[in-house]
Amino acid sequence: MKKIVIALDGHASCGKSTMAKDLAKEIGYTYIDTGAMYRAVTWYCLQNGFFRGDTIDEERLEEEIGTVDIRLAFNPVTGRSETFLNGEKVEKEIRGMDVSGKVSLVSTLPFVRKALVAKQQEMGKGKGIVMDGRDIGTVVFPDAELKVFVTASPEVRAMRRVKELEAKGEPVSFEQVLENVKKRDFIDSTRKEAPLRQAEDALLLDNSNLSPEEQKQWLLSQYNRVISE
DSSP states (O other), rough: OOOEEEEEEEEETHHHHHHHHHHHHTTTTEEEEHHHHHHHHHHHHHHHOEEEEEEEEEEHHHHHHGOOHHHHHHHTTTTEEEEEEEEEEEGGGGGGGHHHTTTHHHTTTTHHHHHHHHHHHHHOOOOOOOEESIIIIIIOTTTTEEEEEEEEOOOHHHHHHHHHHHHOOOOOHHHHHHHHHHHHHHHHHHHHOOOOOOOTTOEEOOOOOOOOEEEHHHHHHHHHHHHHH
């Protein structure tokens, strides 16, 4: 059976990562969480004092980006991908609100995107991958055989994020998360470098009212359609 590249792009907190993980597991593909890579760089910046409010020391980061080692490893016990930054597992740290509030600022920087896109293209050159992010179908793999753009209303996405954080023992207010979601949407869609947009040949999936199982079945049907063509 032929192997393809599956690109899932879309807005923040719309469940792309969960969908991508589940699909990859179902069809035996490798899952690559590009958002985790940008979050890892953001965590590196936070840990090293690169931020002053919403201003980042771009000169320092550009000098050090080549030494920021990011590795995604599959954990057979949990069945999930885990993120390592310079040899240390940071999966929990990069999912917090501190990183969520800054990651869009880091991802707008051209030199950061150039460095991480090169890593992502190397990871996927053998195909047989499911990759999610903001610019996978438009920049990283514009020739991907299956492209999906995922969205949902800001309110639905904020509530999902609240429940996710509460499940991890990190209670936050709905208003705080909704503000963060809307802010990230604006930054992601208006940045100069690879802005968030739906590729012309991407399928649109609004999952505001879909269950995880319904999303999974929809994606599977699209995958089966493409590989049978």
